[in-house]
Amino acid sequence: MTKSSIIPMLLLVAAVGLFFTFTDPKYQEIKNIQAQVATYDTALDNSKNLLKIRDGLLLIYNSISSENLNRLELLLPDTVDNIRLVLDIDTIASRHGIIVKNLKLNPSALPDNFDSTVENIKSIDLSFSVDSDYRNFLSFIRDLEDSLRIIDLVEIKFIDKENFSNTPATQNVTIRTYWMP
Numbered sequence: 471m472t473k474s475s476i477i478p479m480l481l482l483v484a485a486v487g488l489f490f491t492f493t494d495p496k497y498q499e500i501k502n503i504q505a506q507v508a509t510y511d512t513a514l515d516n517s518k519n520l521l522k523i524r525d526g527l528l529l530i531y532n533s534i535s536s537e538n539l540n541r542l543e544l545l546l547p548d549t550v551d552n553i554r555l556v557l558d559i560d561t562i563a564s565r566h567g568i569i570v571k572n573l574k575l576n577p578s579a580l581p582d583n584f585d586s587t588v589e590n591i592k593s594i595d596l597s598f599s600v601d602s603d604y605r606n607f608l609s610f611i612r613d614l615e616d617s618l619r620i621i622d623l624v625e626i627k628f629i630d631k632e633n634f635s636n637t638p639a640t641q642n643v644t645i646r647t648y649w650m651p
Contacts (some may be wrong), residue, residue: 544618
């Protein structure tokens, strides 16, 4: 081999060595950085979309009247607000000449068949007794159903069944209401 043919071979070996020791690792590093940049670009696009959705929801929320917001707050409050619950039930009962007594609040677990896409819903049971005839009691229960607050009637126990249709009798009632903390 001549001197003129060794130099190109040395340069070729040096180029291959340089490729595997410097160029290829840097190229792989650049590919990883490009993948990270693509991930960041996707995240940035998602955040822009979320901002648009948030702004749209904020516009909708701001278009709701304060009266309707108050009604929504009554429907599913963000706290249990025991006092307001008792006052609401007492107000409904007093419209029918019924006195609520023996109030007991019991935190309750959501029933197994409760179908909710919102996982943070909590509930509380309220037990109480009322003395009423059948007609007033039925009107009272209907008004409870029609109240804005979500109330499930869990249990009614008729204490004096024989005279219930004509004279006042005691009924024990348990209701469940919900809130979303």
